[in-house]
Amino acid sequence: MVRFILVCLTFALMPATTLFSQTEPLKIGVAGLSHSHVHGILGREDTGDIKIVGIAEPNRELAQRFADQHGFSMDLVYDSLEELIAATHPEAVTAFGSIYDHLKVVETCAPKGIHVMVEKPLAVSVDHAKKMKALADKYHIQLLTNYETTWYPTNHKAKQLLDDGKIGELRKVIVRDGHRGPVKIGVNKEFLDWLQDPVLNGGGAITDFGCYGANLMTWLKKGQKPISVTAVTQQLQSENNPKVDDDATILLTYDDSMAILEPSWNWPIGRKDMEIYGLTGAIFADNRNTLRVRMAEGYDGFQEEKMTLEERSNPYNDPFSLLAAVIRGKVKLNPSDLTALENNMTVVEILEAAKESAQKGKTITLKK
Missing domain, CATH: 3.30.360.10 (Dihydrodipicolinate Reductase; domain 2)
Known part of the structure; x- marks a missing residue:
């Protein structure tokens, strides 16, 4: 009984931020390594808001080069996005391949309810963009575009x-x-x-x-x-x-x-x-x-x-922090954002x- 009371008192005295802000990191899959902006997520300081669960890259030499540079395990690397998703079940995927490939990433992720962030621009054409938007709307996923x-x-x-x-x-x-x-x-x-x-x-x-x-x-x-x-x-x-x-x-x-x-x-x-x-x-x-x-x-x-x-405050200072905040419902984007x-x-x-x-x-x- 005394132990139970002590435990209750411990929780009562803990700051509210400690009790209620502990959100599980967003599970992210990385689609491709050929876009050099990928160094932004691979070399990112771990702040606890996201976790890379897999990388889809068929070019093993490229993957090994980046693994050596950033210190991640080759066990994270899969030959295709489909394999990555089946094995790791990410909540979101960030696309770091060609702009043409953005449509394929959304076609693969959207039906599974996986959110997507692509590097700028959104698509190579209006036709691709319309198909991507239709998929995002149909399957109720977030589809964000990142610019420096x-x-x-x-x-x-x-x-x-x-x-x-x-x-x-x-x-x-x-x-x-x-x-x-x-x-x-x-x-x-x-x-x-x-x-x-x-x-x-x-x-x-x-x-x-x-x-x-x-x-x-x-x-x-x-x-x-x-x-x-x-x-x-x-x-x-x-x-x-x-x-x-x-x-x-x-x-x-x-x-x-x-x-x-x-x-x-x-x-x-x-x-x-x-x-x-x-x-x-x-x-x-x-x-x-x-x-x-x-x-x-x-x-x-x-x-x-x-x-x-000065730099902006989190999550408005980092693309992946914002992605996590949007998916977790902490930030709502306006259409013109x-x-x-x-x-x-x-x-x-x-x-x-x-x-x-x-x-x-x-x-x-x-x-x-």
Whole structure:
């Protein structure tokens, strides 16, 4: 009896967070290792919110190389996603293969009630995206898309300032993304094999980096689609990118504003930055943590405020933490959110229109 009372007192004195926040880690399967963004989950600090239960990768040499690098056991590696699912029963799967393979991952997972997160962009085409959404809706799974820029504190601060009216009504957004090109930065062969393939990647720089700006602009515009899309592409490194474009400019028009997206594999430095122009000022998200706000004075004068931002709080600082929070019902996504399916359906529509525009040399009007 005394022991029972002591036990009860121990639980009574424990903090509520200890009693009620102990959620089992989300069981995650990794589909593919050829996308180099996979290092983000393989090298992730164990915070207890997720657990990798299996990796589907038929290329044993690639799997062994990454196992040596990150210290996981080859016992985790299966030859196919189907084998992984049968053996480990994951709650969610993260896709790190080609963009073309995203549809197959959803086709395999959705009927089993397994949630999916893919790397950007959602799909290679509107046709693939529609099939993926139909499966997600039918089987009631979460289907998220991960972008590096989703986790930038500067982008979220910029949107907050815009929504608060800091720089007046929105008129123009310029988004620049890219690097020197996959060959020049030394992308591994397994990634390069599909990244430069117009079918497996859906295009070159226009897809690889154009999706960032389309995603951000759809978010800033609260899910609104552009009226029209105009794009031009070039191939400035034909020796390195023989099958796809490596430079693009995409213009998006809206009723009261426009966006200029500049995805490129020809920047001299890696960059992911955004400029937002309103009627009375401008916001410059220079990188992940540095933000500047310029308020107009006179003809060409301005007052500038510079901010260095801390990382966002969990789960809004990490794709896999957010995935776990969404699946556990701790976070509910809005349709226009950066990772949300609805936003990324619009992204794919913008990219497809941009590729058509560049090919035909004319502006494409989007259906409402």
